[in-house]
Amino acid sequence: MSNYEIFKPQTVKEASDLLKNDGYMPLAGGTDMVVKIKNGFFKNLKAVVYVGNLPFNKIINENNKVIIGSGCTMEEIATNPIIKENYPTLVEAANTVGATQIRHMATIGGNVGNSSPAGDSIPALYSLDAQVLITNGTSQRTVDIKDFFTGPGRNVLQLGELIEAFVLPLRKTTGRFMKLGERSALAISKINLALSTWEDGKKHYRVALGSVAPTVLRSKKAEEILENAAHPLTEEVIQKASEAARETADPITDIRSTKAYRKQMAGVLLRKALEK
């Protein structure tokens, strides 16, 4: 491994100041970072800033919002009573990450900060209208999850900024998270899909697709078809929505899958999510 230093800041300000230095990178659960460090992926790595001691590890319910600390592990999210009660899509997504050992280490902040188009928690967060709470130790700002990513591995975080939490509107949703990988554990998604629905007099649908474009995409067309349809959904509506999801997907061919297969599967995953 390369010759880097390690810092363990105890305050957000301290972490933020460290991260303003060139070649300093944040490390949370380390499930992705440590592998990349071992492989020499970061050519310019000068220091690792361990953010695991920052106070970002709570899940709280206040003012009609659920705030998920960025340092919460996938296991903490999947077993938290507030999340289980309100966001089954996020529970399923967290439960498909890695395997038991990985889920006890990997954090949601790391998954989002990593900004892979295949990150499993990301479509779930899109489907739940999440906002990203960003801090630099002195001030905070909030961006919609859909505006957070700027490309594969890229996001709007400025030097010295950290993800503090994810803020979700408190509402009782139902939904599914679907993932296609080489095997059911420890696989990076070839394609994934999050479907969340809720009712407030009207039935709302959110359909988000991962690994089908440089960033996660919502299929607004599929959502519209589903929201305007009578319930229960007919086969014709499901067919139309699936076609819309397929049209939304704009994937590439890479080591994990092909463009054609991913596009086809976008429709199949939505159909399966709706039929379950």
Added chain:
Amino acid sequence: MKIIFTLNGKKVETETTAQTTLLDLLRHNFKLVAAKEGCGKGECGACTVFLNNSPINSCLKLAATLNETDSVVTVEGLEDDKLMQKIRQGYTDEGAVQCGFCIPGMTMATHHLLSHNAKPTLSEIKTALAGNICRCTGYRKIEAAVKNAADRGE
């Protein structure tokens, strides 16, 4: 740099570097060699240990990130643990140990499962052990060993 943490119930102090993983620290500084490096990237589970009672891949944990309040437990630390003794008996009775390389990790994952779910279904066993790979492919016997351990009385 110096780190302090609790290892198998005892407070320990040792020297490490920013590059050392918890797995390497356990094997080199403490000569605890049950946890093994299979893949070194969190896919095989041979390096599974408990950090604050949670199973983790010790090959992905940088030793320098350990805090004084952290508690690490390895297979060696569960020598007198009642549940681990049942698990060991279960693995022995079912002939689930072939080359043995994956077994410390398998038994740690099994311990985590059975301490949270005393009577798991086959599907729950498979999910709990999905992060552990056996290159002898002795999965049927390993599943039977977990069942055997779960069915054992006190």
